[in-house]
Amino acid sequence: MDRQSIIKQFEPVKDNLLNILHALQNSNPENYLSVDDLKLVSHYLNITYSSVYGVVKYYSMFSLKPRxxxxxxxxxxxxxxxxxxxxIIDGLKETGYKLGETSGDKLFxxxxxxxxxRCAKAPALMINDKTYTALDRKKLKELIQSIKLNEQNTK
Ligand code: FES
Incomplete structure (x- = not known):
């Protein structure tokens, strides 16, 4: 689906700003919002580009860089x-994934x-939209392995 069609699934009202940004980001295989995306949203909702940019910068789930x-x-x-x-951070590093970085294969x-x-079940992390809790190094490695296996099986 192209970017215009994604946006048009939503009513052009400001309350839909976050939903539209989520939909655009989720539909991008590189998991980010481009400058063109922000311009489209600004035009569609009739709000300034800087307002859209401000919201994207405020929420850490949005990215302006490929991921x-x-x-x-x-x-x-x-x-x-x-x-x-x-x-968790050390466990990820052992599997080859470092904080602040994107893996060479663009998977993580x-x-x-x-x-x-989810503080009662700390430590917690999210992978895309799903939360995982009460993690330790072993569970983390199993989780990463299962995602990688799933990816290999869908190729
Ligand atoms: S401190 Fe609340 S989920 Fe980590």
């Missing part, structure tokens, strides 16, 4: 930090995020 197919967002807020997000990008609202 991997899977965006791993590690919670860096206090509970996860205390309980062991370093274990690793980012940090604020609290995911």
């Amino acid at each position: 991997g197919k899977y965006v791993i967002r590690i919670c860096k807020s206090p509970m996860c930090h205390m309980i062991g997000n370093k274990e 990008s690793v980012e940090e995020t604020e609290c995911l609202g």
Whole structure:
């Protein structure tokens, strides 16, 4: 579906700004919003480009740079930090994925995020729209492995 058709699924009202941005980003195989996307949204909703840009910059789930197919967002807020997000970051590094980077095969990008609202089951992370909790190094590696296997099987 082209960018215009994605946008037109939504009523042209400001309340739909976040939904439209999500839909555009999710439909991009590189998981980001381009300058052209922001211009389209600005025109469609009749709001300034800088308002759209401001919203995209405010929410950490949006990106203006190409990312991997899977965006791993590690919670860096206090509970996860205390309980062991370093274990998660180190575990990812052992599997070849570093915080702040996109893997060479463009499969994973690793980012940090604020609290995911799952503090009781820390440490937590999100991979795209799904949250994973009570993680340790072993569970994390199994999770990454299962995504990679799934990707190989769908090729
Ligand atoms: S502190 Fe990590 S989910 Fe709340």
